[in-house]
Amino acid sequence: MKELIKQAADIITKSGLTIALTGAGISVESGIPDFRSPGGLWSIYDPSEYATISAFISTPEKVWEMAREMTKLIDAARPNSAHKGMADLEKMGYLHHIITQNVDNLHQEAGSSNVIEYHGNISTLTCLKCGQRFKRAELHEEFPPRCICSSRMILKPDVIFFGEAIPEDAMNRSFQLASHAEALMVVGTSAVVSPANTIPSIAKTNGAKVIEINKDRTHLTGTITDVFLNGDAGMIMTEILAEIRKIVG
Numbered sequence: 001m002k003e004l005i006k007q008a009a010d011i012i013t014k015s016g017l018t019i020a021l022t023g024a025g026i027s028v029e030s031g032i033p034d035f036r037s038p039g040g041l042w043s044i045y046d047p048s049e050y051a052t053i054s055a056f057i058s059t060p061e062k063v064w065e066m067a068r069e070m071t072k073l074i075d076a077a078r079p080n081s082a083h084k085g086m087a088d089l090e091k092m093g094y095l096h097h098i099i100t101q102n103v104d105n106l107h108q109e110a111g112s113s114n115v116i117e118y119h120g121n122i123s124t125l126t127c128l129k130c131g132q133r134f135k136r137a138e139l140h141e142e143f144p145p146r147c148i149c150s151s152r153m154i155l156k157p158d159v160i161f162f163g164e165a166i167p168e169d170a171m172n173r174s175f176q177l178a179s180h181a182e183a184l185m186v187v188g189t190s191a192v193v194s195p196a197n198t199i200p201s202i203a204k205t206n207g208a209k210v211i212e213i214n215k216d217r218t219h220l221t222g223t224i225t226d227v228f229l230n231g232d233a234g235m236i237m238t239e240i241l242a243e244i245r246k247i248v249g
């Protein structure tokens with residue numbers, strides 16, 4: 001592992017443009033379960049029933065049952081050493097952009113500035129009738145939360161449900177960055193959700209070195225990944241940072 005950490009640190013310090021793609025796994029150590037591991041939210045809430053836009057349109061009360069569980073976990077969560085390590089890397093000039101599939105705001109809370117939210121952010125809600133947007137923290141206790149407009153419509157969390165388009169700006173910027181990156185860190189994602197899962201292959205095809213951090217192997221491991229760092233993201237990010245500090249003094 002020591003040798004692999006050195007290889008990763010070497011790639012990062014030599015790269016002129018380093019980006020990261022993060023997923024639910026990076027926030028597991030903050031207490032937010034991922035979706036695919038056993039015991040995760042999706043073993044309780046079937047995504048085809050709870051996480052599609054058509055489910056939200058037809059049964060928003062039901063979808064809010066899952067969203068309420070998710071928001072409870074997210075509200076209690078704080079950035080862990082993986083989020084903080086990535087924020088430090090940005091401040092040191094070694095990580096330029098994070099593309100996250102997470103909706104938990106933990107990269108921003110850790111201090112990262114250049115974060116592209118691929119699947120939105122659960123901290124705001126929008127009325128599909130009048131378009132007003134609300135901060136979740138500022139809403140009163142009504143459940144499920146409803147708009148103040150005459151429709152009294154149930155508000156939609158600003159996350160991208162299955163069946164919804166990725167925000168155009170996030171998608172264009174991510175693909176542009178992936179096309180020009182010299183290094184890509186893929187952290188805590190199973191890389192099965194499309195189209196975010198095309199980012200590693202776009203980067204690789206355009207010459208980027210791919211560093212993957214995951215506690216399990218994925219379909220990227222052994223194919224697209226150049227350096228696979230097997231373990232918890234917090235511990236590994238801390239080791240990468242220590243190695244980079246050794247290199248750059």
Ligand code: NAD
Binds near residue numbers: 037213
């Ligand atoms: P996923 O659940 O499909 O995969 C998580 C990956 O992280 C797995 O490969 C797992 O082995 C790995 N992992 C788990 N714990 C880890 C740790 N401590 N260190 C390193 N790796 C770890 O997640 P995904 O690929 O992000 O796709 C799920 C979708 O669900 C995403 O689109 C995301 O928007 C959403 N989601 C978000 C959150 C969040 O915002 N925190 C949580 C759950 C799901």
